[in-house]
Amino acid sequence: MTARKSAGKRKADGPGLRRFDIRDVALRAKVSIATVSRTINGVATVDRELAARVWKAVKHLNYYPDTQARGLVSGRSRLFGLLISEITNPFFPELIQGFEEIAVRHGYDVLISSTSHDPARMEVCIRRLLERKVEGVAVMTFGIEAPLLDELAQRSIPMVFVDTTTDNPLSSTLVVDYRSGITQAVKHLLALGHRAIGFVSGPLRQRSAFLRKEAFVEASRQFGLETSLAWMVEGDHTLEGGMRAAEHLLTLGACPSAILCSNDMTAIGALRTMAKHNVRVPEEFSIVGFDNIHLAEFVHPALTTIQMSRKDLARAAFEALQSTVEPQQHAKPGERQRETSIPTSLVVRQSTGPAPHRENAKPAKRPYTDTTDTPARRPRGVRNRVGARG
Amino acid sequence: MTARKSAGKRKADGPGLRRFDIRDVALRAKVSIATVSRTINGVATVDRELAARVWKAVKHLNYYPDTQARGLVSGRSRLFGLLISEITNPFFPELIQGFEEIAVRHGYDVLISSTSHDPARMEVCIRRLLERKVEGVAVMTFGIEAPLLDELAQRSIPMVFVDTTTDNPLSSTLVVDYRSGITQAVKHLLALGHRAIGFVSGPLRQRSAFLRKEAFVEASRQFGLETSLAWMVEGDHTLEGGMRAAEHLLTLGACPSAILCSNDMTAIGALRTMAKHNVRVPEEFSIVGFDNIHLAEFVHPALTTIQMSRKDLARAAFEALQSTVEPQQHAKPGERQRETSIPTSLVVRQSTGPAPHRENAKPAKRPYTDTTDTPARRPRGVRNRVGARG
DNA sequence: AAGCAGCACGGAAACGTTTTCTCCATGCAG
DNA sequence: CTGCATGGAGAAAACGTTTCCGTGCTGCTT
Numbered sequence A, B: 001m002t003a004r005k006s007a008g009k010r011k012a013d014g015p016g017l018r019r020f021d022i023r024d025v026a027l028r029a030k031v032s033i034a035t036v037s038r039t040i041n042g043v044a045t046v047d048r049e050l051a052a053r054v055w056k057a058v059k060h061l062n063y064y065p066d067t068q069a070r071g072l073v074s075g076r077s078r079l080f081g082l083l084i085s086e087i088t089n090p091f092f093p094e095l096i097q098g099f100e101e102i103a104v105r106h107g108y109d110v111l112i113s114s115t116s117h118d119p120a121r122m123e124v125c126i127r128r129l130l131e132r133k134v135e136g137v138a139v140m141t142f143g144i145e146a147p148l149l150d151e152l153a154q155r156s157i158p159m160v161f162v163d164t165t166t167d168n169p170l171s172s173t174l175v176v177d178y179r180s181g182i183t184q185a186v187k188h189l190l191a192l193g194h195r196a197i198g199f200v201s202g203p204l205r206q207r208s209a210f211l212r213k214e215a216f217v218e219a220s221r222q223f224g225l226e227t228s229l230a231w232m233v234e235g236d237h238t239l240e241g242g243m244r245a246a247e248h249l250l251t252l253g254a255c256p257s258a259i260l261c262s263n264d265m266t267a268i269g270a271l272r273t274m275a276k277h278n279v280r281v282p283e284e285f286s287i288v289g290f291d292n293i294h295l296a297e298f299v300h301p302a303l304t305t306i307q308m309s310r311k312d313l314a315r316a317a318f319e320a321l322q323s324t325v326e327p328q329q330h331a332k333p334g335e336r337q338r339e340t341s342i343p344t345s346l347v348v349r350q351s352t353g354p355a356p357h358r359e360n361a362k363p364a365k366r367p368y369t370d371t372t373d374t375p376a377r378r379p380r381g382v383r384n385r386v387g388a389r390g
Numbered sequence C: 001a002a003g004c005a006g007c008a009c010g011g012a013a014a015c016g017t018t019t020t021c022t023c024c025a026t027g028c029a030g
Numbered sequence D: 001c002t003g004c005a006t007g008g009a010g011a012a013a014a015c016g017t018t019t020c021c022g023t024g025c026t027g028c029t030t
Helices: A022-027 A033-040 A047-060 A067-074 A092-105 A121-130 A148-154 A178-191 A205-223 A241-249 A264-274 A310-325 B022-029 B033-040 B046-059 B065-073 B092-105 B119-131 B150-152 B178-191 B207-222 B237-251 B265-278 B310-325
Strands: A077-082 A107-113 A137-139 A159-162 A172-178 A197-201 A231-233 A258-261 A288-289 A304-308 A338-343 A342-349 B079-084 B109-114 B136-139 B159-162 B171-176 B197-201 B230-235 B260-263 B286-293 B304-308 B339-342 B344-347
Touching: A022 A033, A033 A047, A077 A092, A077 A121, A092 A107, A092 A288, A092 A310, A092 B092, A092 B109, A107 A121, A107 B092, A107 B109, A121 A148, A137 A310, A137 B079, A148 A159, A159 A310, A172 A310, A178 A205, A178 A288, A178 A304, A178 A342, A197 A205, A197 A241, A197 A264, A231 A241, A241 A258, A241 A264, A258 A264, A264 A288, A304 A310, A310 A338, A310 B237, A338 B304, B022 B033, B022 B046, B033 B046, B079 B092, B079 B119, B092 B109, B092 B310, B109 B119, B109 B171, B119 B150, B136 B310, B150 B159, B159 B310, B171 B310, B178 B207, B178 B260, B178 B286, B178 B304, B178 B344, B197 B207, B197 B265, B230 B237, B237 B260, B237 B265, B260 B265, B265 B286, B310 B339
Parallel strands: A077 A107, A077 A137, A137 A159, A159 A172, A172 A338, A197 A231, A197 A258, A258 A288, A288 A304, B079 B109, B079 B136, B136 B159, B159 B171, B171 B339, B197 B230, B197 B260, B260 B286, B286 B304
Antiparallel strands: A304 A342, B304 B344
16 A cells, blocks of 8 residues: 655645545545545446445545546546626526536536627637636627637537537537527417517627528518518617617608517617607507516516527537537437527517507607506506507 | 657547647747746746747747646636525626626636525535635625535635625625615605605525614614604515515505615515505605616616625625735735725615605505506606605 | 456556756856 | 855656556456
């Protein structure tokens, strides 16, 4: 048995407990450090009795391995990077939580990096991920993914994207099925009698925004809807953008009786504008959002929106990375799934209702008057009643 | 000069670029690896010309050091843990962002761990932090901090808490100055003519909730306010709790004309209840929140609330940890600040207005009637007008 | 009965750094 | 001119693990 090389040379213990290392365990269990390592890593060939001794020593010393040393020799950091735009964007927290939870359950830790849409910051983020030797990166950021990602690709680091395909054999794609949710929404509005439906898109250079718009156009065509180009407004996925877009729509001669928005913040902005001009939602105007962020439930009226499960997205992202990093765990290594489909579906709340009686009735952009006969607040739970006006 | 020990034994390069290590740099710069290390770490004694050669080689090879190897020998992980309750709690994202940003700027990475109020999960979280050898932990979780933290304390890991002091010399405390913000709020309501002010607290076993209540009681006493015990309701910092609390207050014979809530979600719940019973806010009833979460701005009417800057909190937390970990950077090592005060201040929006004319006028809990003369929605920008009723 | 295969364990190398220690050169003073 | 101090650079140890390899034992086969 090898005695501790330099027991006396240890760093001063300081006030706290000394942290035990693998040699302490080996010493106590009267085995070699190799056996301790094998036991801890669940190698099957270890003798049962020895393993028992090791575990006992581990428990007694409250030993846990040093991740840094582990990673250094094994080459595995058990770390995934999660690249997002901004934590404060209400879209992300759930995504982060889902990703972190499943990662931790599988023994990984997560390094979150928010790019803040800033290329310089993005470079820093990627550098950090590289230095920490992440084993994979989930790129959940919206912005255009600069050639910075090449750095990762060249280092053979697996990646997973949303809506963006690459020819990199190590990267996977999550394909969001925008069409099903958006088709449901259009159908829903159609059933409520709407014939003129507008769309407020996101910034169209963002691929996911573009795809949402495409899905809407397709659904409209499918149902033979009149889609005036004038009713397709490009927004920017912000509340203010939604306000502006709605404002613009109200100035039109022929205005749709309902709009679908590319994300919830846009829809909430539209809601705001309608309230400002005393256009009652949903009696006079229906609004549908996209994403089903938390906030959607809390605005007034509660937002009908299209749900894209962040939990699903997170799980799919993790699994894509894991299946790349640990191919042996999965059935046929060669046939790793490179694409995963993420479903979307409509969540009906209070911001959609029957179309006003007169077809294409144009909601008046009335001046505000502070009398008591301004529109009533819509009672909770009462839905789809025809507005008194029209 | 030492030749590469085993250039041939390198791992197969695979499809990607080989990652260069410190030896490659040394070889190229024709210096020893020690000099490379010193250069990179900014040791002043390195000859200028050699340093220049090293930097050139570093740039050319796109070299960056391996954090794991670095940490293994130096004992420093350059990693801070951030322990929070739940990412999805709207209070946290800004805090996380602030903490991460300042940490990255100082060369640290952040390991975020959400406990989800679950002791078992908390144990896992702490274990993770220990295994990764974090150099410090910011404990921003609300829940009772179990003796699990002893594990960290015993390992001499610096910590920083909010509102909770310990005798651990390595831990610091952020003392939130609830009193100033809450006093401002009470003053504000007083100026608006309110004489009967209620308080919906959080769960009182949480220290920060308790302190908020205490601050309110003290402010009330200071201004000679009548504080009926009946107007002090214990909530649970959730929207539903806020709804229940408000519901309860409305059943009272003598009901306050304004309430201060221990957090914004509670206030939003109260807002909800008021809307449900057609009690107009702020004409008939004023509501003040606490925290100034993002959402506060988006509800209707926009919430008057007490701001506690998450950015400040994050910065203070980081600086507390940093000054413990790197004492040499700061003037007098022995005099490290163990407590930092975090200011709070009132943000006036639309949910507070003048008290109803009749003193102690009790808002009627009217049945809902769907007529057009139900209360008008409050126009944006028009504030503090006396309600028509009373 | 002897030889061989298999296997479980221990010894030791290796991972990529930082850091200590040693050595040499240079400069200044005696 | 010599000796010593100073300082900068290289050699090597150390960090705590995993993993490779060798060895000795066990059990089976011929």
